[in-house]
Amino acid sequence: SDTKLSAAAHVLFARVLHEQGRHAEAEALLRQGVALREKGFGETDPRTIGALFQLGKTLAPQGKYADAQAILQRALDRQRRVGRPGHPQELKLVNHIANLKLSLGRTVEAEALLKKALDDSRDANDNKILRTRGGTYFILTRVLLKRGRYAEAETAARAAQALYERTLGAEHPDTARNLNQLGRALIEQKKIAEAKQVLPRALALHLRLLGPDHPETAKVHANLARLAAAQQQPTEVGQHLRKAVDVARRSGRAQQLANHARAYGRYLVRQQRGKEALPYYREAVDALDRVFANTRGLGEDVREGFIGQYAGYYQELIELLIQLHEGDRVRGYDRETLAVVSRTQSRLFTELLRQADVSHFSAEPAFLELQQRREILQGRANALRQVRFSRADEAESARGDADSEETVPRDPEAGSLQRFDARAVVMEKELATVEQRLWREFPRYMELTQPKPVTVEELQKRLLRPGEALLTYALLNKRTAIFAVTPTGFRLVLVPTPRADVAKLIQSVRRPEERMAAAGSLAVLTELNPEALHTLYRTLVAPAEDLLQGTRRVMVVGDGPIHTLPLEMLVTRYGNDERRAFAGARAGGGAELAEYATLPYLGARYRFRYQPSLAALASQRLYPKRGVAPTRELVSFADPVFEREGGASS
Numbered sequence: 001s002d003t004k005l006s007a008a009a010h011v012l013f014a015r016v017l018h019e020q021g022r023h024a025e026a027e028a029l030l031r032q033g034v035a036l037r038e039k040g041f042g043e044t045d046p047r048t049i050g051a052l053f054q055l056g057k058t059l060a061p062q063g064k065y066a067d068a069q070a071i072l073q074r075a076l077d078r079q080r081r082v083g084r085p086g087h088p089q090e091l092k093l094v095n096h097i098a099n100l101k102l103s104l105g106r107t108v109e110a111e112a113l114l115k116k117a118l119d120d121s122r123d124a125n126d127n128k129i130l131r132t133r134g135g136t137y138f139i140l141t142r143v144l145l146k147r148g149r150y151a152e153a154e155t156a157a158r159a160a161q162a163l164y165e166r167t168l169g170a171e172h173p174d175t176a177r178n179l180n181q182l183g184r185a186l187i188e189q190k191k192i193a194e195a196k197q198v199l200p201r202a203l204a205l206h207l208r209l210l211g212p213d214h215p216e217t218a219k220v221h222a223n224l225a226r227l228a229a230a231q232q233q234p235t236e237v238g239q240h241l242r243k244a245v246d247v248a249r250r251s252g253r254a255q256q257l258a259n260h261a262r263a264y265g266r267y268l269v270r271q272q273r274g275k276e277a278l279p280y281y282r283e284a285v286d287a288l289d290r291v292f293a294n295t296r297g298l299g300e301d302v303r304e305g306f307i308g309q310y311a312g313y314y315q316e317l318i319e320l321l322i323q324l325h326e327g328d329r330v331r332g333y334d335r336e337t338l339a340v341v342s343r344t345q346s347r348l349f350t351e352l353l354r355q356a357d358v359s360h361f362s363a364e365p366a367f368l369e370l371q372q373r374r375e376i377l378q379g380r381a382n383a384l385r386q387v388r389f390s391r392a393d394e395a396e397s398a399r400g401d402a403d404s405e406e407t408v409p410r411d412p413e414a415g416s417l418q419r420f421d422a423r424a425v426v427m428e429k430e431l432a433t434v435e436q437r438l439w440r441e442f443p444r445y446m447e448l449t450q451p452k453p454v455t456v457e458e459l460q461k462r463l464l465r466p467g468e469a470l471l472t473y474a475l476l477n478k479r480t481a482i483f484a485v486t487p488t489g490f491r492l493v494l495v496p497t498p499r500a501d502v503a504k505l506i507q508s509v510r511r512p513e514e515r516m517a518a519a520g521s522l523a524v525l526t527e528l529n530p531e532a533l534h535t536l537y538r539t540l541v542a543p544a545e546d547l548l549q550g551t552r553r554v555m556v557v558g559d560g561p562i563h564t565l566p567l568e569m570l571v572t573r574y575g576n577d578e579r580r581a582f583a584g585a586r587a588g589g590g591a592e593l594a595e596y597a598t599l600p601y602l603g604a605r606y607r608f609r610y611q612p613s614l615a616a617l618a619s620q621r622l623y624p625k626r627g628v629a630p631t632r633e634l635v636s637f638a639d640p641v642f643e644r645e646g647g648a649s650s
Contacts, residue, residue: 007037008047010033011050014026014029014030014058018057024376031055033051034052044078052074056069065100072096076094085120086121086122088129091132092132094114095136095139098140098143099139102146103255105306106305107147110143111140114136114139115140118133118137130167133163135174138156138160138164141160141181145185150185151189153185158182171205173209173216175205184223192227199223214247214251217247218243218256218260221241225244234267241260241264244260245261258285258287258291258310259284261281278320281316285340285343311344315477317340318474318481319476322476322481322492334491335455338454341559342453342614343453345557345615361445366441373434374438444623460485460488462618462621462622463617466487467550467551468487468553468554469485469486470483470555471544471557472485472556473559474559475559475561477498478498479494480499481494482544483544484547491547495540495543505536509528511527512525522593525593525596531574533569533574534571534573536565537572540562540565548606553606554567554606554607554609555610555617556609556610566608568602571599572605574599
């Protein structure tokens with residue numbers, strides 16, 4: 001029928017575009033193709049499921065992880081309704097879904113999914129299924145490496161190797177990739193002699209089959225760096241890590257670039273070359289910010305878990321900047337530290353604020369035109385990178401997952417690397433021009449897609465008002481960093497109190513309040529220790545308070561447990577006089593909790609205003625919400641109940 005023929009044409013053309021890396025264009029055709037196939041063949045027809053599968057694979061490279069996961073899961077659910085457990089198509093779908101989960105840090109879910117698929121297909125003897133099982137074992141190896149279960153990872157890698165060599169042969173990119181993972185598992189178990197046999201062979205295969213500039217070759221260099229470290233060969237470590245960074249940078253793979261740049265930065269720090277390490281750490285966190293922006297649409301817990309995997313990258317950069325600042329206090333490392341801290345604060349809440357700001361102009365024709373043009377150019381630029389570095393590594397899963405009904409022609413220009421490079425240069429220039437216009441005309445949208453940090457200069461010139469000051473914090477493993485900013489001053493103060501100690505102090509002063517809220521009795525507040533309140537004052541405010549002189553309004557952006565602490569309740573003095581007054585009032589038998597009225601509180605000096613992040617302050621000050629005029633008057637009466645038991649007073 002015409003519907004079936006049209007569906008086939010849509011899917012075939014989409015696959016051609018996908019093979020060329022033109023994923024956004026392929027997506028539009030595939031969505032139409034899926035609808036046509038559902039109409040012509042039904043939802044559970046293998047051709048419909050295959051089109052859904054292809055759509056999911058097209059969404060993932062665009063960073064549309066939420067859509068990709070939903071589409072692939074829909075295809076898997078339909079496949080399970082009509083196919084037997086262990087069916088090749090089910091196994092392929094599982095591999096792709098598990099890869100997505102692994103990328104998002106959902107390793108427990110990925111492991112369970114993969115092991116069930118392997119169990120369902122354990123009796124397979126068809127070469128096509130065995131080949132796909134090799135991919136399943138390959139992804140399981142990645143999961144187990146991520147979870148630190150190296151002996152199990154070695155077992156899975158050896159199982160994958162046996163299947164790959166049987167179905168693909170020893171001279172195949174998948175076989176080479178798996179050898180690299182096996183080498184990593186061996187290194188982590190201190191099986192250095194075996195790793196020395198495996199990894200050089202893996203590198204030789206990668207160089208011959210994929211080339212020196214392929215992203216997979218970068219992974220081999222990273223593992224060879226681990227091997228060199230295990231053999232105490234620091235020069236070789238640096239050489240391999242530098243090669244891994246260079247390859248990842250050229251390939252345009254943000255997540256891989258973040259990993260390799262951070263690894264090389266750590267190496268340079270260990271070599272006492274902190275200034276050389278700094279640009280690599282900057283590159284790593286810039287790449288991570290881009291990756292995080294691509295997770296929009298996923299659940300908040302998934303996104304928090306994803307970025308939680310990389311918290312150490314930002315922490316290490318902050319520590320490095322502080323170290324450099326202590327050695328050179330005029331180069332502005334302290335200012336850069338604040339900018340990095342601003343990037344770590346309340347990411348999801350900050351993004352919601354930006355999205356709300358973007359909604360004000362999201363329907364403007366000029367914005368829509370630029371936004372669409374940028375997305376098209378980005379898709380084409382990514383496509384050129386992907387085709388340039390081979391289509392053979394798609395999703396790092398088993399090969400042979402194409403629909404058998406269509407044969408996809410290869411890009412006739414795939415062999416002309418110089419032509420690809422020339423096209424990429426032109427595309428990048430055009431994209432840069434469009435993005436410059438967007439930054440100039442619609443900066444809030446660009447901040448949503450390419451988040452920028454809040455800087456000291458921006459705080460002083462645009463955000464803080466006369467008479468205001470800002471306190472923000474970074475709780476580190478061995479100390480606490482306090483940043484104090486006024487319209488004319490800035491200071492970074494380091495306090496030798498580690499994150500764990502600050503958390504314990506805050507917990508000690510929060511506990512009586514929480515017990516009071518649960519019990520409904522003010523009596524438990526007598527457990528509130530003025531000494532702890534004073535210690536917190538000396539730790540979190542006093543070291544930077546001289547910069548606050550003449551200020552009444554203080555903006556506060558906390559870190560971790562500091563977000564739960566009202567600074568107003570901190571006690572500014574607790575010497576002998578205050579102790580005697582407090583003890584005397586407590587023993588005097590006066591009004592309940594009267595002894596706490598004898599203490600000098602920080603709230604008497606300043607009016608505090610709390611923000612979840614510096615970006616939230618920027619949103620409020622730079623993008624104020626439009627006022628809404630009331631449409632009717634309201635008078636409200638209430639009968640408040642202040643005790644857990646009993647009625648309101650009459």
